[in-house]
Amino acid sequence: MNRCIALVLAISCGWLLAGAARADVTLTGAGATFPKPLYDKWSAEYNRQHPEVRINYQGIGSGGGIKQITEKTVDFGATDGPMSDKQLEKAPGILHIPMTLGAVVPVYNLPQVDAAKPLIFSGEVLAELYLGKITRWNDPKLAKLNPGVPLPDRAVTIVHRSDGSGTTFIWTDFLSKCSDAWKSGPGRATTVNWPAGRGAKGNDGVAADVKQNQGSLGYVELIYAANNNIAYGDVINPAGKAVHASVESVSAAAATITKAPPDLRISLTNAAGDAAYPISSFTWILVYKDQSDAAKAKALAEFLWWCTHDGQALSAPLHYAPLPSEFLPLVEEKIKSISVDGKPAVE
Amino acid sequence: MVMTTLDLDETNLDTTSPPRRAAKLRSRPIGDRAFDLSIGACAVVPPVLILLFVIVLAYGAWPAIAEFRWHFLVSAAWEPNPDKEEYGALPFILGTLISSILALALAAPIGISVASFISEVVPPSLRGLLRFVIEILATIPSVVYGLWGVFVLAPWVMNHLAPVLSKSLGFLPFFSEPFDPRNMLCAILILTIMVLPMIVSVSLDAMRSVPISYREAALGLGATRWEMIRLAVWPSARSGFIGGCILALGRALGETMAVTMVIGNEHRISQSLFAASDTVASTIANQFAEAPSDLFTASLIELALLLFLITLGVNLIARLIVRRVAIGGAD
């Protein structure tokens, strides 16, 4: 018996030590589900090229990304709604590093409507739907936007996020810009007091819920709709054009930025221009400028460098738009500023 | 009782309890004392853990308690927008209570009926097997119930149960439109299935402790089998039924994963069982890792504290009842 216990203890102690002494670097990250398919692809590809570095990314929502990087339980956070000034006060030295661009699309499940010809939504109508003021699919306001489309007489069941979400931030940012009632009501945040609908966890959860239930309306990042045969609507931009979400229309929105703020926290919603998709956004990785572990800091900076350079080629096949080239010097500067004890982590 | 006999006769060879006092008088090896001490120290762990739970949760919840005081319990506001933060737990508390109590209302009669069937109707050789089959329901993990709930139960409720209920009972506000495909009714049904085996097990134990002579007496007086169950078995097993139901209530109050997957996660108070709703446990699961502000986190920890205290109380009551039954049954 005693020998048995001693053996178990010895094995577990040895394992603890071995784990601590392993040469490999594991980077743990958490946050937005918006870019998760791309981050998954990046981490798998990067691990193929650099077997000694492992990246574990968990999609727990942007709110979670911000909270966990603030509490330093992860090596990097990820969000698609930039941190507020108040949040930055609690986590001094956080860098926002833009990784890619995506679109938030209104998704719906209406088998009666021809999937090849997507419905058209406007910001005001989406706000009224999410405020619970428009409750049926054949509402005159929806019918006016979609002449000739046989809209069914059935209830709209709204799906929103149940977790803290950057996608929600982008969505409510857009709705606030389009509707005063939304702005003075639920407002703009990673979680709001939803006036209608039901909650689902993550972009994946919302997409799955809409996919499984007829009559539902939700909002997700483009890839979740495009890769799962979920219908998604066109949205009318400030120029009055109904724009289909795509890599091109998101890039068009990004191209409207003439001068980026130094901390790279930019909102892209309702960008001007005929071809710009109005609910586009950057998505950021959050890292501390001052790192304590040299090996981790180096691996992290190299990984971010790879993602923002070579990795960009992988984004378009997954419906994400690559970073505009004018942006790259700013991003490079941020990555180079990651340092350990005042010394840069790379180069 | 046992202790006093030991005091009288220190050298006795009582077979019911170790001769503790007597041992103390003999010189005890130091190893024995160290052993007893460490075993005793381990016995302190469960009480200390419970105490630690209360302290840690109360400490974490303090900002929210100080900010909202008792309004937290009666307010329906759940406003995480950082500009106008305000939190009230009423919708979650109601959701938890409604889902658990209605699940219990469904599971209790079915559970007692199933237990009576296994205990009093089927031949004794089959009892163990049937009980095992029912208890399999208790071993299926919560997430698997959730998976099944999402893909089998929720569509069935939506496509088959909802139309029937709204057609026949639609005048009641509980069955009114609109129907959310993830709703309170799904959660209630899942919980019913999950707590059923608990009620069956405890009820079976209670009925097993009813002496055979009661049954023989009833049958001897000419009672039918049903009359025997109702007049001889049930009255003696009643407190076991109650204990089992309260245990099941405790389980339902805290059930998380399966519920969060089918309930719709919506903090609105709604009369209709077809509306999306939420519970305390499900809210914690959804939002705890991602609560963006300190006050939000504190409010979630206060939810955890509430749930902890409620389940602690419920389980305490249930255990005391079940224990009394067990002791009563041994007599």
Added chain:
Amino acid sequence: MNSRRTIYRRFKSRTILGLMAFTFLLALVPLVSLLWTLAANGAATVTPHFLTASWAPVGENGGIAHAIAGSLSLLALASVVAVPLGLANGIYLARRAPTRLAHLTRLLLDVTSGIPAIIVGVFIYTVVVRREGFSLGIGFSMVAGGLALAMIMLPIFARTSEEAIRAIPRAVEEAGLALGLPRRRVILRIILRAAVPSIFTGLFLSLARVAGEAAPLLFTAFGSNDWPASPLKPVSSLPQLLFDYARQPFDELVRQAWGAALVLVAIILLIRTATFVYLRWRYSKGASIA
């Protein structure tokens, strides 16, 4: 008159017994439906590749081996904590005079087993995972997940151990004491050894119970897409992977969720059935000897 009343009473009795049988069948409906959908949706997914491959991005045909390994290491870690503590509690409860502490410990062990698993997760997050405040500051890790599972395992294992030790006749202990062995030797060498089969049964039952828990792992083990590398790193587990995949819109991941559910339920049912058969066999053997 009398006979008509008797006929009515018999009829009533039969009807109600029939209704009871019906409720029994009713209770089996969800079980059958669940097992059937599991088998129907999961069987095709569970291939040798699925069981031996680790995670891969959507579309690249990953497996669940990392989650199986993660679950096993979490259970091992939980056992390392819960087994010694549970045995100590079992010995204390079964072999000491009924002190007030023993009553309290037994009652609180029972009550602890009713604490919602999600709250255990919140507790461990607060005192083990968080880097700031009153916390060990370990971060999301296998250790944190293992501790959370250990807290759920402890009451179940301690109470089954207590029963196992209690079942060893007093005479065995007294025989040992009469030979002049110290009490600790008697307990550790003789009583525990005699109770080993029952203790292991209890261990397996409590492992089967916690193997399916996802709620306490959400904020502790956190999840990972890699093999378990170190006790101080986040780790994946079958229930948590299942929770993540079950809400995916990607058909491939939903298929994997069904496969993972089938594997998880198969493991748990296997343990349960084995212990059931074993207990029956032992009971019948014991009964025939008596």
